[in-house]
Amino acid sequence: MKASEIASKNFLIHSGKTQLSELLGCNQLEGKDFILIIDEVEIKKVLSINTILRELLLGHENISLSEISGEAFVCINSGKFALDILNLDANLVVVIEDNKQPVGIINNLKTIKRFQAVSSTYIKDICHKLYIYDKIHECFEEEIFLSDDNGNIVKINPEAERVMGIRASDVVGKHVSELVNNKILSSSTTVEVLKQKKKVNMLQTVRDGSIRLSTGVPIYGEDNKIHYVLCTSKDVTELVELRKNVEANEITLEQINKKLDLLQEEVFAQINFISKSKEMDYIKQTIRKVVNMDLTVLILGETGVGKEVVAKTIHYLSDRKNSNFVKINCGLIPRNLLDSELFGYESGAFTGANKGGKIGKIEIAHNGTLFLDEIGEMPYDLQIKLLDVLQDNHIVRVGGIERIKVDARIIAATNRDLQQMVKEGTFRKDLYYRLNIIPINVPPLRERLEDLPLLVEYFLKKINTRYHMNKKLNPLVLNEFIKYDWPGNVRELEHLLERMVIMSDSDNVCPKHFEDIININAPMSGKVICTDIIPYKLAKRELEKQLVIKAYEMYKSTYKAAKALEIDQSTVVKILQKHK
Structure with a gap:
């Protein structure tokens, strides 16, 4: 690199006779660093612009340039390399052509260059940051007030000007209290921050009536003293509306x-969920919480309390209500048939199987609900198959190999103590915990007598409609009902009312009919005693129903009930299904 390439061209050429006053016009000095004094072709002096300005400030306009002391300098040919300058013992170098005509000046080149590069970058960075800060300040949708440690306003943004109806030029430098005194603001957050020396949130009313939420934050310096207070405020009308x-x-x-x-x-x-007691209200609340959660539900309670009613309620209140509600009583179906009833079977799966096979209850309940009543009666070997369905939502039909995806909500019910059965090894522990995610314990009727009047009213209306009657219940009967223990719960109440209505000769059912049927004080003699005349077929059907239901409730198994009644198990199943 040649010396001429790095030399500055910011210089003027004058003769030594030139007066200082001649340089004042036409902005001759603007952008120039030096004046070269040349007589004929020889450079006599080099004057820095700073020297010229100093002389002008001293009032020496009328002296000539030759009278002013110049800078020490050396000349170097423009053909020399820039590195040659390093060997020169001078602060100022004039680069000249072969004809001694000046083409540039070099003054402390390396130092100046390095400083200029660093300072230029630094200044640009500061200017850019200031530009960004100003833009943020201007574009901020909240009002901004910046005050010093004395409470004097330093800066406000355009939004504050607009909202407060003031101009920055009118308030900058004034104390924030003047805004309060002039009714521009109802109170000053800045004053509170300076007083409390911490962040402050408060509501302010502007003179236009709007309410602002103002937040003031103290800005501490390195001396741990407050130097500034920054306050922002926003119209809370939106928040109030929200x-x-x-x-x-x-x-x-x-x-x-x-x-x-x-x-x-x-x-x-x-669904005949008739109740008003606190106990049943709690069950209703539980049902409402779980209806649309596809969790298994285990309904517990004595025989006849209404476990199926609870299951149906869950189904018909859920998003599955438009799909099937499928019930299967694990205690009514013989063990050897329960597997195929639940899972279905393929053609030729066993002797007597239908051609083409048959889908099971679980598939029928796809997208709906499967109600497994008397789950405690399910054979142990089937329990593991049910557990598989609960875990991966697939079944395999009896005699088949294809895995069929099913989506059915499982609700199980039992009157047995499953925990005790788990201890005894007759019920799988893993299945119990899988079923018992949401337990619902339905209390017996004797523990919720508040429901009795409603149930009596409901069943009486139902029975009258069925038999085309219009019988009424003597109020004294309800008193007898309240005294009774109801071992068969709601189901017993319905059947007992039905018998009372049928057996009553008058339209008014009285306590005597209740006493005749219950015969509380007389032990069973083993003989059936007729207390009134009713149609033979009706009596036979009623006796058959009572015997089978009572035996099943007592033995909890169709096999044991059949053995006690000395009839076939299939007959027990048929009668129970007929009267369920």
Whole structure:
């Protein structure tokens, strides 16, 4: 690199006779660093612009350039390399052509260059940051006030000007209290921050009546003293409106929930979920919580408490209500048939199997609900197959190999103590825990006598409709009902009422009919005693139903009930299915 390539061209050429006053016009000095004094072709002096300005400031406009002391300099040919300058013992170098005509000046080149590069980058960075800060300050949607440690306003943004109806030029330098005194603001957050020396949130009212939420933050210096206070404020009208909307939505949601509750109560009524007791209200609440959660539900309770009603309620309140509700009583179906009833079978799976096979209850319940009543009666070997269904939602039909995907919600019910059965090894522990995710314990009727009047009213209306009667219940009968223990629970109540209505000769069913049927104080003699005349076929059907139901409730097994009654198991199953 040649010396001429790095030399500055910012110089003027004058003769020594030139007066200083002649340099004042036409901006001759602008952008120049030096003046070269040349007489004929020889460079006599080099004057720095700073020297010229100093002389002008001293009032020496009328002196000539030759009278001013110049800078020490050396000349170097423009053909020399820039590196040659390093060997020169001079701070100022004039680069000249062969004809001694100056083409440039070099003054402390390396130092100046390095400083200029660093300082230029630094200044650009600062300017860029200041530009960004100003833009943020201008574009910020909240009002910004910056005050010093005395509370004097240093800066406000355009949004603050617009909202407060003031100009920055009118308030910068003034104390924030003047805004309060002039009714521009109702109070000053800055004053509170300086007083409390911590972040402050407060509401302010602007003179236009709007309410602002103002936040003031102290800015500490390295001396741990407050140097500035930054306050931002925002119109909370939107928040107030939002709060009103939320409250309105809450009211709407409450109305929707009330309407939903009414619709659900209608479903409860349609499924004969008749109750008013706290115990049953708790069960209703549990049902509402779990209806649309595809979790298994285990319904516990004595025989006749209404476990199937609870299961149906869960189904018909859920999103599965438009699909099948499939019930299978694990205690009614012989063990050798329960497998094929549940899982279905392929053609030729066993002797007597239908051609083409048959789908099982689980497949029928696809997208719906499968209600496994008397789950405690399920054979141990089938329990593991049921567990597989619960875990991976697939079945394999009896005699088949194809895995069939099913999506059925499982609800199980039992009147037995499954925990005790687990201890005894007659019920699988893993299946018990899989079923017992949501347990619902339905209390016996004797523990919720509040429900008795409603149930009596419901069943009486149902029985009258069935037999085309219009019989009424003497109020004293209800007193007798309340005293009774109801070992058969709601089912016993329905059957007992039915017998009372049928046996009553008058339209008014009185306590005597109840006493005749129950015969509380007389032990069973083993003989059937007729207390009234009813149609033979009706009596035979009623006796058959009572005997089989009582035997099944006592032995919890169709096989044992059949043995006690000395009839075939299939007959027991048939009668139970007929009267279920």
